[in-house]
Amino acid sequence: MERRNARHTREIVVPGDILDGTGMRPGDNAYVLDGKVRASVMGVRNVFQNTVGVIPLRGGYMPTSGDTVFGIIVDIGPSNWLVDIGAPYPAPLHVSEVPWKVEFGDTSRYLTIGNVVLLKVLSVDESKKISVTMKDSGLRRIEGGRLVKISHTKVSRVIGKSGSMISMLKNMTDCRITVGQNGWIWVDGEDENAEVAIQAIEMIEEQAQSGNLTDRIKEFIEKKIPQDEDDYDEGDE
Amino acid sequence: MSGHTDMVLVDENGLRIDGRTAEQHRPFKIEAGVLNNADGSAYVEIGKNKVLAAVYGPRECHPRHLQDPTKAIVQCKYNMQSFSVSDRKRPGPDRRSIEISKIISEALEKVVLTELYPRASIDVYIEILQANAGTRCAGLTAASVALADAGIPMRDIVPALACGKADGHVLLDLNKEEDNYGQADVPIAIIPSTDEIVLLQMDGNMTREEFDRGIKMAVAGCHELHELQKDALKRRYSKKAEEESE
Numbered sequence: 001m002e003r004r005n006a007r008h009t010r011e012i013v014v015p016g017d018i019l020d021g022t023g024m025r026p027g028d029n030a031y032v033l034d035g036k037v038r039a040s041v042m043g044v045r046n047v048f049q050n051t052v053g054v055i056p057l058r059g060g061y062m063p064t065s066g067d068t069v070f071g072i073i074v075d076i077g078p079s080n081w082l083v084d085i086g087a088p089y090p091a092p093l094h095v096s097e098v099p100w101k102v103e104f105g106d107t108s109r110y111l112t113i114g115n116v117v118l119l120k121v122l123s124v125d126e127s128k129k130i131s132v133t134m135k136d137s138g139l140r141r142i143e144g145g146r147l148v149k150i151s152h153t154k155v156s157r158v159i160g161k162s163g164s165m166i167s168m169l170k171n172m173t174d175c176r177i178t179v180g181q182n183g184w185i186w187v188d189g190e191d192e193n194a195e196v197a198i199q200a201i202e203m204i205e206e207q208a209q210s211g212n213l214t215d216r217i218k219e220f221i222e223k224k225i226p227q228d229e230d231d232y233d234e235g236d237e
Numbered sequence: 238m239s240g241h242t243d244m245v246l247v248d249e250n251g252l253r254i255d256g257r258t259a260e261q262h263r264p265f266k267i268e269a270g271v272l273n274n275a276d277g278s279a280y281v282e283i284g285k286n287k288v289l290a291a292v293y294g295p296r297e298c299h300p301r302h303l304q305d306p307t308k309a310i311v312q313c314k315y316n317m318q319s320f321s322v323s324d325r326k327r328p329g330p331d332r333r334s335i336e337i338s339k340i341i342s343e344a345l346e347k348v349v350l351t352e353l354y355p356r357a358s359i360d361v362y363i364e365i366l367q368a369n370a371g372t373r374c375a376g377l378t379a380a381s382v383a384l385a386d387a388g389i390p391m392r393d394i395v396p397a398l399a400c401g402k403a404d405g406h407v408l409l410d411l412n413k414e415e416d417n418y419g420q421a422d423v424p425i426a427i428i429p430s431t432d433e434i435v436l437l438q439m440d441g442n443m444t445r446e447e448f449d450r451g452i453k454m455a456v457a458g459c460h461e462l463h464e465l466q467k468d469a470l471k472r473r474y475s476k477k478a479e480e481e482s483e
Contacts (some may be wrong), residue, residue, distance in 0.1 A: 059388025
């Protein structure tokens with residue numbers, strides 16, 4: 001919902017630019033110098049109530065607690081797995097945070113290196129130590145399908161206003177699509193349809209800064225996959 | 238500074254060998270986001286200098302012992318291509334490039350909000366494709382644009398420019414001949430919002446008055462360069478939007 005406020009002005013700022021000099025409070029990605037609020041990343045200026053901040057256009061993913069993310073197992077310990085979730089830090093997944101009862105040293109029987117998992121970020125502490133869990137509904141080991149990696153700053157575009165973009169993608173391509181907050185997206189469906197869905201997602205990432213994206217994506221998919229009339233109702237996926 | 242020449246570096250009209258006045262800098266050209274595989278990148282031309290910078294990170298810091306539990310470190314690699322100078326440069330790090338890497342890292346650490354990424358590393362690679370005096374300034378200018386392009390939180394974008402002295406005149410942005418046969422070369426880098434100096438070196442001799450005048454000129458030049466840096470970053474997105482609306 002913060003995005004929508006920004007859409008009106010679309011003022012692109014770079015680090016050091018003055019966002020406000022009239023006494024507004026600094027929001028995300030902003031700092032105060034000599035009473036003036038300045039931007040600390042490149043992005044779009046965003047005013048929300050009495051704060052002014054920046055919505056980043058680029059940048060790495062920094063997990064926050066509650067995020068649902070995809071991860072790839074990169075290392076195995078006797079009582080934990082190390083998961084790459086696209087953050088600057090590795091995320092350890094402890095055996096007590098998986099839905100199975102795992103004996104000490106038996107970790108590799110459940111998840112091995114290269115496995116893709118859907119996780120939830122439990123907490124990120126001050127020193128950026130991340131803990132993740134797999135104990136929640138929907139969290140699981142992923143089998144089949146394909147993983148697409150896009151910039152996490154474009155995730156909100158893939159989802160769209162109250163999920164309009166993602167539900168359109170699902171309906172039109174008949175794929176199962178799950179979006180991780182870290183910008184990793186899992187697509188599962190028939191080969192050709194999944195390919196089209198991935199191309200559409202990549203197109204969204206590339207053209208995220210332009211308006212009218214939903215219509216153009218719709219056009220793009222219609223060209224690739226002719227839609228049946230009766231198949232195109234606004235039901236859930 | 239090393240050699241002597243009969244060449245007239247500054248003529249009786251106050252014009253330099255490339256036709257500039259003492260307070261004129263060489264033409265600048267900055268482009269952001271030129272590389273696809275790096276997290277951020279920039280290409281800078283200052284006169285005949287051609288510099289490419291790429292940024293990765295923040296990412297896990299390797300080797301481990303360099304990690305700082307309180308903040309991220311900026312690791313910079315300045316490298317000159319063997320074809321960047323007229324005599325082939327022997328490839329690989331040497332004393333000069335190690336020094337430049339260090340001072341550029343330190344200058345960038347002052348602007349990057351390193352405390353947001355404890356234990357991480359931000360890696361900056363600067364490649365000099367063509368050199369014509371002032372590559373460390375061009376390199377730092379490119380590196381800070383590349384950092385901003387990578388979306389790394391920072392206080393400001395740093396521009397860097399040299400001033401110096403040749404034929405007894407205080408000059409802005411020395412070219413190769415003025416650097417080689419002149420009396421002093423002073424590269425500086427500033428934080429434009431506060432005019433703090435984050436890099437300052439001096440090779441050669443100048444009087445205090447000449448130095449002060451040189452710094453003043455260089456700071457003014459840096460502000461000009463800073464406008465172009467900002468413009469390069471903003472252009473990247475405005476151009477994209479235009480292309481798509483067609």
